[in-house]
Amino acid sequence: xxxxxxxxxxxxxxxxxxxxxxxxxxxxxxxxxxxxxxxxxxxxxxxxxxxxxxxxxxxxxxxxxxxxxxxxxxxxxxxxxxxxxxxxxxxxxxxxxxxxxxxxxxxxxxxxxxxxxxxxxxxxxxxxxxxxxxxxxxxxxxxxxxxxxxxxxxxxxxxxxxxxxxxxxxxxxxxxxxxxxxxxxxxxxxxxxxxxxxxxxxxxxxxxxxxxxxxxxxxxxxxxxxxxxxxxxxxxxxxxxxxxxxxxxxxxxxxxxxxxxxxxxxxxxxxxxxxxxxxxxxxxxxxxxxxxxxxxxxxxxxxxxxxxxxxxxxxxxxxxxxx
Amino acid sequence: xxxxxxxxxxxxxxxxxxxxxxxxxxxxxxxxxxxxxxxxxxxxxxxxxxxxxxxxxxxxxxxxxxxxxxxxxxxxxxxxxxxxxxxxxxxxxxxxxxxxxxxxxxxxxxxxxxxxxxxxxxxxxxxxxxxxxxxxxxxxxxxxxxxxxxxxxxxxxxxxxxxxxxxxxxxxxxxxxxxxxxxxxxxxxxxxxxxxxxxxxxxxxxxxxxxxxxxxxxxxxxxxxxxxxxxxxxxxxxxxxxxxxxxxxxxxxxxxxxxxxxxxxxxxxxxxxxxxxxxxxxxxxxxxxxxxxxxxxxxxxxxxxxxxxxxxxxxxxxxxxxxxxxxxxxxxxxxx
Ligand SMILES: Cc1ncc(C[n+]2csc(CCOP(=O)(O)OP(=O)(O)O)c2C)c(N)n1
Ligand SMILES: [Mg+2]
Numbered sequence: 001x002x003x004x005x006x007x008x009x010x011x012x013x014x015x016x017x018x019x020x021x022x023x024x025x026x027x028x029x030x031x032x033x034x035x036x037x038x039x040x041x042x043x044x045x046x047x048x049x050x051x052x053x054x055x056x057x058x059x060x061x062x063x064x065x066x067x068x069x070x071x072x073x074x075x076x077x078x079x080x081x082x083x084x085x086x087x088x089x090x091x092x093x094x095x096x097x098x099x100x101x102x103x104x105x106x107x108x109x110x111x112x113x114x115x116x117x118x119x120x121x122x123x124x125x126x127x128x129x130x131x132x133x134x135x136x137x138x139x140x141x142x143x144x145x146x147x148x149x150x151x152x153x154x155x156x157x158x159x160x161x162x163x164x165x166x167x168x169x170x171x172x173x174x175x176x177x178x179x180x181x182x183x184x185x186x187x188x189x190x191x192x193x194x195x196x197x198x199x200x201x202x203x204x205x206x207x208x209x210x211x212x213x214x215x216x217x218x219x220x221x222x223x224x225x226x227x228x229x230x231x232x233x234x235x236x237x238x239x240x241x242x243x244x245x246x247x248x249x250x251x252x253x254x255x256x257x258x259x260x261x262x263x264x265x266x267x268x269x270x271x272x273x274x275x276x277x278x279x280x281x282x283x284x285x286x287x288x289x290x291x292x293x294x295x296x297x298x299x300x301x302x303x304x305x306x307x308x309x310x311x312x313x314x315x316x317x318x319x320x321x322x323x
Numbered sequence: 324x325x326x327x328x329x330x331x332x333x334x335x336x337x338x339x340x341x342x343x344x345x346x347x348x349x350x351x352x353x354x355x356x357x358x359x360x361x362x363x364x365x366x367x368x369x370x371x372x373x374x375x376x377x378x379x380x381x382x383x384x385x386x387x388x389x390x391x392x393x394x395x396x397x398x399x400x401x402x403x404x405x406x407x408x409x410x411x412x413x414x415x416x417x418x419x420x421x422x423x424x425x426x427x428x429x430x431x432x433x434x435x436x437x438x439x440x441x442x443x444x445x446x447x448x449x450x451x452x453x454x455x456x457x458x459x460x461x462x463x464x465x466x467x468x469x470x471x472x473x474x475x476x477x478x479x480x481x482x483x484x485x486x487x488x489x490x491x492x493x494x495x496x497x498x499x500x501x502x503x504x505x506x507x508x509x510x511x512x513x514x515x516x517x518x519x520x521x522x523x524x525x526x527x528x529x530x531x532x533x534x535x536x537x538x539x540x541x542x543x544x545x546x547x548x549x550x551x552x553x554x555x556x557x558x559x560x561x562x563x564x565x566x567x568x569x570x571x572x573x574x575x576x577x578x579x580x581x582x583x584x585x586x587x588x589x590x591x592x593x594x595x596x597x598x599x600x601x602x603x604x605x606x607x608x609x610x611x612x613x614x615x616x617x618x619x620x621x622x623x624x625x626x627x628x629x630x631x632x633x634x635x636x637x638x639x640x641x642x643x644x645x646x647x648x649x650x651x652x653x654x655x656x657x658x659x
């Protein structure tokens with residue numbers, strides 16, 4: 001923390017708080033019927049996405065998952081544009097055609113949420129290949145869950161990234177579950193990081209509710225990737241506050257487990273650390289929270305009232321060149 | 324005979340066949356659910372509950388939850404089926420088939436032919452199809468044409484609870500790989516369904532409604548709209564004959580051709596994009612084998628040549644609906 005500027009600390013908190021408040025609002029708006037389809041929220045995992053993305057620029061790429069809102073916000077996507085998209089409105093980041101599981105924002109280096117588990121890792125290898133061939137010094141990050149670490153596409157991508165020595169960073173967010181199945185059942189090995197390391201890259205496991213731990217691990221991975229030594233894997237161990245999707249009744253989790261998950265709170269952690277070290281004051285953090293609350297509220301009000309796309313949009317954007 | 328939902332009918336078929344034949348196993352993601360959780364396994368039974376209760380009844384050896392590894396799920400089903408088990412493998416949403424297609428179309432579909440008739444691959448691949456749930460481009464497709472065009476696979480698309488049970492039982496007893504496509508939007512529809520086990524043979528279409536004016540062939544989720552359209556048209560004095568092929572491979576061409584001999588007019592409704600769709604396939608078959616019966620061009624009602632959009636306005640415009648079918652029927656009826 002000590003090497004981080006006050007501005008950086010505030011920005012990290014702002015992004016984590018944005019995710020927390022955004023997702024809590026998504027949960028509410030979903031219950032009100034304002035959000036069509038499915039919503040997978042990132043509550044509990046805020047420090048993972050924000051710690052990973054903190055030192056990335058708009059020219060570094062990330063590929064995300066079905067649980068992508070947090071990654072988008074961590075990468076700096078616009079709150080209003082996201083809320084419009086999630087509600088299927090014409091003004092959304094993907095003009096309402098994508099939805100919660102398909103938010104992309106190329107101006108922010110966000111290659112897209114992805115509803116296919118294991119979809120992003122191979123894509124990130126390609127994005128990293130571009131950086132290597134063009135010698136940009138930028139990197140590509142693939143987010144995936146613990147469940148995605150069992151997908152062949154993830155293994156193939158990890159191996160290929162090592163073989164091609166591209167600046168790809170694989171982030172496996174272990175929130176204990178793939179849908180409704182526990183990680184200890186679905187992952188045969190003791191450690192996901194060990195499996196990644198077996199492909200021939202550095203891999204480490206960190207507390208995904210601790211922004212500073214994630215940020216430090218990412219700094220190490222970035223050093224290697226930007227320095228030309230190739231890929232790395234970071235496993236962030238995170239609590240999952242809600243079910244797999246908003247509305248999942250979770251008969252497979254006890255009250256105690258849910259309470260234990262909630263006790264691991266990235267925002268409370270961060271607040272305690274920076275205030276105890278007298279880097280930021282509670283009042284600073286409260287102010288940030290209040291600003292975001294207002295921004296999210298405005299975004300929701302605008303999104304609820306905004307029009308859906310016109311049906312003329314149905315057959316546009318299928319192809320980029322003439323068809 | 325009791326009223327059962329489409330979902331409960333499939334569950335009952337699975338239960339009865341697992342009871343009858345201990346070589347029948349279920350394998351897939353969260354078919355039981357709750358493995359290695361604080362609450363314990365078996366409480367989920369698939370994302371919509373199709374396999375609910377089966378873990379408690381048949382145990383972890385026969386109701387097998389897997390990691391998220393579709394290639395390994397179908398590959399395991401292949402190997403198990405070749406060596407004596409009868410797996411019912413689940414690929415949750417049909418969109419995920421891309422991850423494991425090799426095991427389906429290069430492996431399972433070809434074993435018997437490549438190996439000179441020596442192999443049998445008696446599996447069922449259960450998967451959900453259909454748009455309308457605002458689930459976006461990667462959770463909403465109806466990919467039945469993709470499977471239907473592959474020799475060696477059989478493809479089943481039940482449109483009601485009675486057929487769902489009988490076709491599932493046939494699918495499990497059948498010695499070939501059968502792709503069983505469940506329409507999400509039909510899960511809660513109810514029918515009278517016999518309590519005892521029964522099998523419906525493949526390749527036998529069903530007359531859903533008899534009529535003399537226009538033949539309407541509809542597959543899978545599109546049947547809902549075809550029925551609604553026929554009701555509306557009946558009130559305007561146009562009498563549709565609705566045919567449900569029930570299986571797209573094998574396809575009961577005979578029933579369709581016989582119907583057209585009487586009506587001379589055909590509309591095919593298919594919730595898939597138009598190119599190489601089942602609608603295009605049936606239209607071509609009729610143009611070839613039923614040309615003399617036709618008194619009007621064949622009309623198809625399909626989705627546009629686009630991915631499935633998310634926004635409700637766009638998804639509604641994307642899907643075939645009763646009004647579009649009514650228009651198509653009137654068009655071919657008016658043709659002289
Ligand atoms: C290829 C594929 N298989 C299955 C699914 C269904 N599905 C969606 S999310 C999910 C669980 C993913 O678990 P994990 O990777 O741990 O991510 P988490 O949801 O915990 O963030 C599954 C099985 C899918 N979307 N894609
Ligand atoms: Mg997970």
